[in-house]
Amino acid sequence: MSVIDFGGITLGELVDQITEACPDTEALVYPDRGLRYTYTEFREACNQIAKGLMKLGVKKGDSTAIWATNVPEWVITQFGSPRMGAVLVTVNTNYKVFELEYLLKQSDSTTLILIEGTKTSDYIGMVYELCPELKECKPGELVSERLPYLKNVILIGDKKLPGMFTWAEVMKMAEEVADEELEAVMASLKPDDVINMMYTSGTTGFPKGVMLTHRNLILNGLGIGDSMKLTPQDRLCIPVPFFHCFGCVLGTMACVTHGTTMVPVEVFDARQVLWTIEKERCTGVHGVPTMFIMELEVMEKEKFDTSSLRTGIMAGSPCPIEVMKKVVDVMTADQIVITYGQTESSPGITNTTTDDPLELRVSTVGRTLPDVEMKIVDPETGQEVGPHTQGEICARGYNIMKGYYKMPEATAAAIDKDGWLHTGDLGTVDENGYLKITGRLKDMIIRGGENIYPREIEEFLYTHPCVKDVQVVGVPSVKYGEEVMAYIQLKPGSQLTEEEVKKFCGGQIARYKIPKYVAFVDGYPITASGKIQKFKLREMAVEMLGLQDAAKIETA
Known part of the structure; x- marks a missing residue:
């Protein structure tokens, strides 16, 4: 697949070219649902949702929000909506009414795709509370006082509710749009078009919509997958949420750029992850440290065969060295790697690789990804510091976001005039370029000076x-x-x-x-x-x- 010009294509073209290279490789597998799509079948599903959205009147550049756990429709939307140029807005599954209203309004979303809810949240109830007009209108004709841009609400599942389309109805609408229409839109898209918007958790002020392009996401997924040596023979278990970069870039995007099989877990459950790895002979698994700790706890009490595991990523928060060693020893993932970054950098800035010795894989977050620059600066002066000297981590390259949506001042505060993203993280770099994270600027404790x-x-x-x-x-x-x-x-x-x-x-x-x-x-x-x-x-x-x-x- 080295013939593919990953930096010069759009997400739609990526799926086409990978499908041509691996038509019969399994793309998406949900063993508990009995769902198995080859790359050929996956592309067809992506085409359907793209044409269905076009039939609904969604235009290139329109924001389409998705509020769901790791269901198959999430992945189909992630790779289908970019085929017709819609911007995918990912919604945190923990959001409540206030946060949902802010995100849908701030992102100017015209369409919302959602599941019924989770164990702790009634999404349907929240949407009706936000848009009571939905109960009285025909699907696709919403006129909402609080959300003037929102027109379409699409419910994943078979239930038919007032004002909402079902997923199946939108997929069927694809029949009314000619392939040539979709191809014409696809041909008009550029690699540097914004195609994804993820909202930062908003530790300061309101959440900000991080604008990411086809190029941002494809090249980051490629670099991450390369570091794990992914191939079409690999099967990656993905229990981290898709609405976050970890799930939809380090997970699904890393897979699709390498023709690897995606094996998602809908909602994290340690036992379900281990069952999935065993049943599907997964060669990789992702997780934040807390997830791996819980999986190791289950393995102390029950037998699961994880001998197929080779690699995966531990990231999302600082990775305890002892936990990393146990994942290598107990789960046999001896080529597990660590990635460091943030949403604003698509997200990967550095990572360890399967070739790095274990000592470096447990004590550092690796070196910069290809075509990414990094420097450590004194937070007070902005001057670059030398090896082993702590400072703020700054990054520059293809992976840096276009900016925060409709927030030029916040964008200017994050990215300086020379294109460097200031991460707010503290770290040190050794003579060989290996980065250690030492904390957050704001997490630092100052005790008596x-x-x-x-x-x-x-x-x-x-x-x-x-x-x-x-x-x-x-x-x-x-x-x-x-x-x-x-x-x-x-x-x-x-x-x-x-x-x-x-x-x-x-x-x-x-x-x-x-x-x-x-x-x-x-x-x-x-x-x-x-x-x-x-x-x-x-x-x-x-x-x-x-x-x-x-x-x-x-x-x-």
Whole structure:
């Protein structure tokens, strides 16, 4: 497949060329549904949804939002809507009414594709609450007071509800659009057209719509898949959510650029992931560290054959070295790699490769992907720093977003005049270009003038035999500004006291880094993409420890 000019094609052309190269290779498999599409069948489904959207009146450049778990229709929409030039807007599966309204309005979405809901969320109820007019209108004729752009609502599944099309109805509409019409639209698309919009989690202010192009996504998926040595013989289990870059770039896009089989898991469940790997003889699996920890826990109690595993990616939040080693030893994924990046960089900036020795794969996040530049700068002066010196990580290359949708000031704050994306992450680089993440600019704890990086303390505490998982945060202190607090999850059957934790640290890490507070917890507040919300842990600490007065003290 080296003859394909990945940097000069659109997503529609990518699917065409991969299908020609691997027509009978399985593209998409859901063993629990009995669904198996070859690349030929997958392309046909992508064509159908593209033509169905055209029949609905969706035009090139229109925003089409999708609010669903990892169902087959998600993947078909991801690779089908770009064939007719619609911009796919991915909706976080944890969103509630307020967040959904903001996203649909801010993105100017004309179409919403959704499932009925999840165990904890009634999507249908929320949409009707937001657009009561939907109950009274014909499908495709919505006139909403709160969402003036929204016209079409498409429900995945067989249920027929007021104001909504079913997925099957839209797929059938494809028959009314000639292939030539779709081909004419496809021919008008350019690799640098925006084709995807993902909303950042909005840790500061409102979420921002990250505009990504065909080229951004294809080349990043290609580089990531190359680092895992993916081929049409590989089968990748994808339990990370599609609405996030991890799922739809490091997952599905890495597969499609290599003719690899996608084997998604609809909603993460550790046992379901292990069953899927065993049943489909998956050669790769993705996950955030929390997912791998849960899978390893299940494997301690039950037998699953994961011997087919070779590779995969652990990413999404800092990867504990001990967990990485266990995934290699217990799950036999001896070529598992780590990717570092963010949505604004499509997302990959650096990654380790299957050829890197294990020591580098567990202690660094690798080197830059092909055609991506990186530098470490002093956050105060902006000047580049030398090897082993901590600073802010900046990146430049094909992978950098076009900008935030309708937010020019935020875009200018993130990408400087020379095209460098300022990530807000801190790191160091060695002489060979291997990057270590040392924390977030905003996560850094400043205790009495000493800079403390939570990651360092977390890595140390992971070495304790009773510790399953740990998160370190700064909590307010009248005397020092901040103190260190550790939230620890214990391994089943283990016992540990606050005093024992402090004693374990004594003489091993600097006294000012030893946690003043230790709490033992069963889990952490996380986003739908598996990222731990440290700001919530800080809020919990203020309540738990009665630090409201210290929290009110303003700092510069």
